[in-house]
Amino acid sequence: MNKALEGLVVLDLSQVYQGPYCTLLMAYHGAKVIKVESPKGDILRERHESKAPHEFVMFNTNKYGITLDLKSEDGKKAFLKLVETADILVENFTPGVMKRLGLDYDEVLKKRNPKLIYATATAYGLTGPYRDYPGMDLTVQAIGGVMSSTGYPDMPPVKAGPAVADLLGGTHLLAGIGLALYQRERTGAGQKVEVSMHDALYPTLASPLAALYDGDPDNYYERTGNKHSGLRAAPYNVYPAKDGFVAIICATERHWRLLVDILERPDLLEKEEFKNSISRAAHIDEVDQIVSEWTQDINKWEIVELLTGKGVPASPVLTIKEVANDKHLIEREMIVEIDHPARGKVKIPGSPIKLSKSDVDSYQPAPLLGQHNEEILGNSINKEGVRI
Amino acid sequence: MNKALEGLVVLDLSQVYQGPYCTLLMAYHGAKVIKVESPKGDILRERHESKAPHEFVMFNTNKYGITLDLKSEDGKKAFLKLVETADILVENFTPGVMKRLGLDYDEVLKKRNPKLIYATATAYGLTGPYRDYPGMDLTVQAIGGVMSSTGYPDMPPVKAGPAVADLLGGTHLLAGIGLALYQRERTGAGQKVEVSMHDALYPTLASPLAALYDGDPDNYYERTGNKHSGLRAAPYNVYPAKDGFVAIICATERHWRLLVDILERPDLLEKEEFKNSISRAAHIDEVDQIVSEWTQDINKWEIVELLTGKGVPASPVLTIKEVANDKHLIEREMIVEIDHPARGKVKIPGSPIKLSKSDVDSYQPAPLLGQHNEEILGNSINKEGVRI
Structure with missing residues (x-):
């Protein structure tokens, strides 16, 4: 079967989560993704003695892996040769690093290959007052309003546990690459695609912003626990089960x-106080009390089956261990078990993008450091990625 | 200037956040997006007496708005006529609704227009045991592990405040549409693109999953407040400022x-206990105490300037009010003020996808209900969207 991105070559200089998630999905959908690591490797590798920690294995399946020292002349020369025939380059360095390496898009890469789509993912973007702040998921959640809107009104702000800034950034980057690829079909030219985690988070604040702009200023909370952000719906909460x-x-x-x-x-x-959503919202605590008294004696899945069976939105709060073995995610091929040479059996994610004409038909484990040096770079490159 | 999606026509049957965010970005990048509402309108409109609540205005800028009763034969006929010349259709009904409307992709729409890209966004997907559960951002966060990994170990699970399930779903859908558009250039054929919020959330759990699979089983917490998910880094936290x-x-x-x-x-x-990241992680509370003693007497921006000026990742926790007026987001055109006919001045988000050859050059406010009926459907359609 044809795959959506078959025939495209992606050079992937990115590390950790944001960039690698973007290129993972490109690899799943048929692109040849060449992960270019420094001789030391993706900094994520350090998190496990196998040099293949679980999160690295999750985000680097189906990629080729080569090592190049971009600070050496030989490494740079080999890289520029790859750029000449690449379709897409992805990097998530802090702003200015590519220029310092002598690999600036406008000055160098675009001239080598005008069809190249250059995709850059950062914490705060290539412009603006926060541009040069070093940043990661935690700091972006802090400055971006995720923390202030998460947790309870009488408790300090708290992060969202999952890496939502990283992954929203990576997914927007993939969407931007898709737009640029389509435009390239029309114009023949590549372009720069820029996404920051900070920008990508902002639209997620729709409900807290609506509570701010449209809500009751005397009853305004930045965070509302598990209740509706604007305290404008009830029942709307997480309730205790047996x-x-x-x-x-x-x-x-x-x-x-x-x-x-x-x-x-x-x-x-x-009852007058429960007659519509506005009146119920004005009596949230009473409503929640009534629901809790019923839920607390019943098991969570039993409640969910009862409610969803009648059409009421409900779900169990699953633990991470339960999610890791979720029958639905397994059936949807979002949890796939494969063999990794350095790890044995590992569970990797599939693609959340299901295309009816572009299946993911095989999974190759994340590359060992420099695994495909010879295949991609030829005999002139030794294991450390430096030209002999 | 050319825009990436110029010339494409999108029929948008979606409501609330997930689908509308996807089509918002398509509208920003040049597609003609026709939002098709029932005569009652997007259910989001009910949240404000103006029928244009803040969150609706945020996600429907630059779209045309028409009303059609898809349950009537005339409404359906008018819709199918639009399908014949459309490039993309986006819907986020629960599974089965389009079939019940007589608008199934495989049986009806694909035959009318084989080039159509049919994009469907759901809570749990079109397959699998949870398929028919009614779901929204809150229930998907619950079953998808966001809640279990958010908050403090000694407190109950809590949602991420922002609508991360909705927006991750919508962004993956846009990425999938981009892949399908590119593939259509090669093959001439459309296809079905399917994304569920639940699938889209799973990869965000990388750090909690790594803590589960690679971590210390005796020191394992599903949620760790603002500390590192695997408790494997220090300093890594949110600290009190003055x-x-x-x-x-x-x-x-x-x-x-x-x-x-x-x-x-x-x-x-x-000191031996702080000599490297492993030993500091083994003494997290001592490390955090030392940092807190220093931060608590200094203002947050002063701390951030001091640290980022030297290259240490740091950021202030901004309140929602501060985020809503953030100078960086304004300069990045992520916060844009426009006039809305039913609201006056409103602040809408720009596109987090910055393309060097496809600018967003103007912002048209979200449509009033049925605003473009005559322009799109012609004189034969009255204000309620039913053929006269």
């Missing part, structure tokens, strides 16, 4: 009537 | 030496 927690939302009046029916509490429909 | 909080990370030994220098504590370099 064996954990469940999330339940009544997004419509129909959901509320269905829930009341399941709770066998027709009397609630008669 | 006027708020700051995030600080020492990702390398160089960062640690620079920080010690700023703290004027050369004695720390001599």
Whole structure:
């Protein structure tokens, strides 16, 4: 079967999560992705004695791996030769590094290959007052409003546990590359695609921003625990179950009537304070109390089956261990077990992008450091990636 | 200037956040996006008496707006006529709705227009055991592991405040559409692009999954507050400042030496328990205590300027109000003020995808309900979108 990006060559200078996630999805969808590491390797490799920590293995499947010392003349020469026939280059250095390496897009790379799509991922972007701040997922979550909107009003701000800044950045970068590829088909020319984690996070704040601009200034909280950001919906919360927690939302009046029916509490429909979403939102604590009293004696999956069976949005709060073995994610090929030469059995993610005409049909484990040096660079390059 | 998606027509049946964010970015990058609402309108409109709540205005800029009753024969006929010349269709109904409307991709739409790219966004996907669960951002965060990895070990799980499931879903959908557009250039044929929020969240769990698979089973926490997910780095936390909080990370030994220098504590370099990242991680609380004692008497921006000036990753925790007026986001055109006919001045997001050859050169406010009925559908359609 044809794959969407078949025939395209991607040079991947990126490290850690943001860039590598972008190129992972390109590799899954048919591009030949060549991960170019320094002789020391992606800094992520240091996190495990095998030089293949779990997160590295997750994000580098189906890539070729070569090593080049871009600070050496020979390494740079070999790299520029690869640039000449590449379609896409991805890097997530801090701003200015490529220029210092003598590999600036406008001054050097574009002249070598005008069709090249140059994709750069940063923490804060190539312009603006924060440009030169060194940044990572944690600092971007802090400055970008994720922390202020996460947690409880009477507690300090707290990060989102997952690497949402990194992954939103990487996904926007892939989307931008898709746009540039399509435009290249029309014009024949490449261009620069720029995405920052900080920019990519901003639109996720829609609900907290709506609470700020459209909400009640006397009842405004930056963070609301598991309640609705604007405190404008109830039931909308995470409730205790006998064996954990469940999330339940009544997004419509129909959901509320269905829930009341399941709770066998027709009397609630008669009460003035629960008669519509506005009045229920004004009595959130009472509503939550009623729901909690029912949920606390029942197991989480049982609650979820009861509610979703009737059409009420509900789900169990799964632990990370439960997610890691989730039958649904396994069936959706989002959790795939493969063999890795340095690790044995490892679980890697599939692609969340399901294309009806571009299947991911095989998984090759993340490369060892310099594994494909000879195949890609030829005999003139030794294991450290320096020309002999 | 040419725009990346100029000339493409997008039919947008999607509501709320996930689909509309995807089509927003397509509109910014040159596509003609026709938002097709039921005569009642996007359910988001109900959140504000103006029928243009802030979050609706954020995600529907630069789109045309028409109303059609897809349950009526005339509405369906008008819609199918639009399908014949469209390039892309985006919907985020629950699985099965399009089929019940008589608008199934395989059975109907593909036959009308084999070049059509059909993009479907769901909570849990079109396959798998959770397929038919009604779901929204909150329930997907619950079942997808975001909640379990967010918050403190001794506190219950808590959601990420921002709509990370919705926006990761929408961004993956855009990336998938980009891949399909490129493939269509090669093959001439459209295809189905499918993304679920649940799938899209899974790769964000890289650090909690690495802590599970590579970490110390005796020192394993599903959530670690603002500390490193695997408790394998220090300093790595959010620290109290005189006027708020700051995030600080020492990702390398160089960062640690620079920080010690700023703290004027050369004695720390001599201590066995702080000699490298492994030993510091084994003494996280002592390290955090030392950093906190220094930060607590200084204002957050002053700390950040001191640290980032030397190259140490640091950022202030900004409140939502501060983010809403962030000078960097304004300069990056991520916060843009425009006039909306029903609202007056509103702040909308720009595109996080910066393309050097495809500028966003103008912003048209989100459409009123049925605003472009006549322009798009002609005189035969009245204001309710039903053929006269």
